[in-house]
Amino acid sequence: MPEESPWKKSSVELRHRVGVSRYSGEIFQVSCRLPEVFGRQQCPVGRARSFPVFCGRFLRYRECDSLFAIQPVFSSSKTFEASNVMADCGPMTRTTPRSLFLGTHVSIRGGLALSIERGETLGCGSIQIFSHSSRTWAVPALTEAEVNAFVSRHQKSSVGPVLMHASYLVNTATSDPEKRKKSAAALEEDWILANRLGVYGLVLHPGSAAGQSDALAIRLSAEMIRDTVDREKGGSTLLLLENTAGGGRTLGRDPGTMKQLVDRVDRPEKVGLCLDSCHLLASGAEIRNPRSYEEVLSAWTEAAGPGGIRAWHLNDALFERGSGRDRHAHIGKGAIGLWFFWTLLRDHRFTGIPMVLETPKTDDIREDRLNLGILERLSRQETFWPEDPEIVDCLAELETVA
Ligand SMILES: [Zn+2]
Ligand SMILES: [Zn+2]
Numbered sequence: 001m002p003e004e005s006p007w008k009k010s011s012v013e014l015r016h017r018v019g020v021s022r023y024s025g026e027i028f029q030v031s032c033r034l035p036e037v038f039g040r041q042q043c044p045v046g047r048a049r050s051f052p053v054f055c056g057r058f059l060r061y062r063e064c065d066s067l068f069a070i071q072p073v074f075s076s077s078k079t080f081e082a083s084n085v086m087a088d089c090g091p092m093t094r095t096t097p098r099s100l101f102l103g104t105h106v107s108i109r110g111g112l113a114l115s116i117e118r119g120e121t122l123g124c125g126s127i128q129i130f131s132h133s134s135r136t137w138a139v140p141a142l143t144e145a146e147v148n149a150f151v152s153r154h155q156k157s158s159v160g161p162v163l164m165h166a167s168y169l170v171n172t173a174t175s176d177p178e179k180r181k182k183s184a185a186a187l188e189e190d191w192i193l194a195n196r197l198g199v200y201g202l203v204l205h206p207g208s209a210a211g212q213s214d215a216l217a218i219r220l221s222a223e224m225i226r227d228t229v230d231r232e233k234g235g236s237t238l239l240l241l242e243n244t245a246g247g248g249r250t251l252g253r254d255p256g257t258m259k260q261l262v263d264r265v266d267r268p269e270k271v272g273l274c275l276d277s278c279h280l281l282a283s284g285a286e287i288r289n290p291r292s293y294e295e296v297l298s299a300w301t302e303a304a305g306p307g308g309i310r311a312w313h314l315n316d317a318l319f320e321r322g323s324g325r326d327r328h329a330h331i332g333k334g335a336i337g338l339w340f341f342w343t344l345l346r347d348h349r350f351t352g353i354p355m356v357l358e359t360p361k362t363d364d365i366r367e368d369r370l371n372l373g374i375l376e377r378l379s380r381q382e383t384f385w386p387e388d389p390e391i392v393d394c395l396a397e398l399e400t401v402a
Contacts, residue, residue, distance in 0.1 A: 100345065101126035101160050102314075102375050104357040104368045108132075112142070112197070113149040119159040122368050126354035128163040128203070128313075131193050137169060137182060139189040147196050154198070161200035161354045163240070163274070163311055166190045171207035172224040173217035173251050183207070184224050191228050195235030200354060201311055203240045203274045206251040206261060217251055222264035229270040239267075240274035240311050243300070245326035246283030253283040255303035268306040275300060276313035276358075277336060277344070278329070284322040287340050301349065312355040314341065314375065330359050330398045331371045338378060338386045345379040367401050370394045 103124030108115045112129070119127035132139050154162065167190065170183045187204070194202040206225070209217030229239050243258065244250035252258045258273065265271050277287070286292035301309060316334030318327035332338045344350060357375075361367040373394045381388065 100351065100379055101354040102356075102372060102379070103127045103159070103354065104359075104372065105129070105165070111149070112146060113153040116150070116153045116157045116159050116162075118365075120157060122365060122372060123158075124356075124372070125158075125160045126162070126356055127159055128165055128354075128356040128358070130165050131190055132167075137167070137186055139167075139186065139193065142193065142196075150197055161311075162197070163201050163203055163354055163356060164190070164194045164197070164199045166202055166204040168205065170204065172204070172221040173207040173209050173212075175212055175216065175220060180220075180224070184227070187224065187228050188231060191237070191239065192232060194237045195232040198235075199237055201238040201240040201272070201274065203242050203311065203313075205242050205244060209249040209251055214251075214257060217249075218257065218261050218264055221251055222261055222266075225261075225265045225271065226267060229265075229267050238307075238310055239271045241271065242274045242276055242313070243279050244283065245276075245279040245324060246322075247324040247326060253279075255299040258300075259303035259305070262303060262305050262307060268308075270307075272307035272310035273300065273304040274311040274313060275309055276315060277340065278313070278315035278317040278334070279326065281317045281321050281336050282319065282323050282325055282327075286321060288337060290343070293340065293343055297347070297349070309350065310353055312344070312350060312353065313358050314344075314355050315358050328359055330367065331357070331374045332386075332391070332395050333398055338374070338391070339384060341375060342378040342381060342384045345375065362401070364401075367398065370398050370401075 103119060103126035104122060105128040106115045106118040106122075106124075108129050108131075112131075115127060115129045167186050170187045170190075171179060172183060172187065174180050174183060191202055204225075206221050207217075212220075225239065225241075241252060241258065241261065244253045246253035251261065262268075262271065262273070280287050280296065285296045287296050314331065315328035316331050316336045317323070318329040318334055319325045320335050329335075331341055345355075355375075357368065357371050359367060359371050371394075374391050377388055377391050377394075385391075
């Protein structure tokens with residue numbers, strides 16, 4: 001028998017307060033069954049943080065000794081009988097720190113549903129996929145059967161939130177009419193597909209301001225993003241804007257510009273941020289000591305606004321700080337080093353959100369296993385201990401693959 005859960009009680013009256021948990025510093029796994037409703041989990045004291053709770057999905061988070069609430073947000077296309085609104089939440093079970101949503105980018109070779117299996121093989125709590133080749137325009141039309149196969153495989157899986165990465169060719173900031181048309185169409189297709197698949201977030205590089213002022217680029221970009229997310233209002237997917245490595249005139253290299261963009265889009269219920277650690281360092285942000293880490297992350301949290309930072313790409317950086325170069329390295333093998341990842345994994349602002357690797361790999365899954373092994377080990381350390389023999393072993397083995 002699972003122990004009585006404080007989350008168990010729920011009804012329409014409890015819409016704004018589903019449960020109070022008195023545990024602190026522990027990680028719990030809460031399974032919520034809210035038919036066709038998604039909600040936001042909010043921590044009203046301390047740092048405000050929210051993320052969606054999806055029907056049938058697992059929500060895992062680290063408590064911070066405070067009140068948590070799930071506030072359902074109704075799908076605009078449906079109405080619900082009051083009695084169906086919230087069945088129950090629970091049981092709540094304790095899990096190990098493994099229940100962080102750590103994972104990696106996986107291939108969709110052989111069909112989308114196989115990506116879930118690849119994630120399971122690696123013990124991922126989260127995965128990221130491309131809908132198709134990220135460097136071509138054409139998004140292949142998926143049949144209803146393929147979509148259903150993915151959704152049902154995912155529902156039965158230990159893999160939690162799925163991120164889908166939008167095409168790299170999309171430039172939401174371009175003023176060239178031809179490129180604009182193509183970008184808008186490709187982004188819309190990805191967005192509709194992401195919602196059909198019920199994935200947690202569609203990650204997008206906003207694009208480049210090349211040839212125009214930042215102000216115009218932001219306006220153009222915001223327009224396209226807003227138009228896109230307004231198309232699938234009933235879906236549960238988030239559009240996550242990713243910070244860039246700072247090369248060329250890419251939009252979103254610094255929190256100031258990103259904030260302007262996010263404010264202008266003005267869809268906090270649909271649009272949040274996905275931060276990439278390699279891009280942070282490459283764009284010049286110092287994240288390798290406590291003081292700067294806090295400054296940088298506070299600035300980005302502020303830039304995200306109420307939409308929040310909803311996902312992380314965990315990559316070490318091949319080149320030094322400020323290089324502007326988007327080249328990822330294995331965890332602990334680049335210019336960022338282990339301390340940042342240890343700190344991030346323990347940062348309460350980011351527990352419960354997907355954190356996926358985009359580190360180099362051959363066809364083999366060995367590199368993923370080693371990088372995930374390092375992150376898992378770090379996530380268990382109360383004090384930073386880079387000499388941990390398991391980490392040392394993983395790093396030594398990574399030496400032989402890259
Ligand atoms: Zn990334
Ligand atoms: Zn990158």
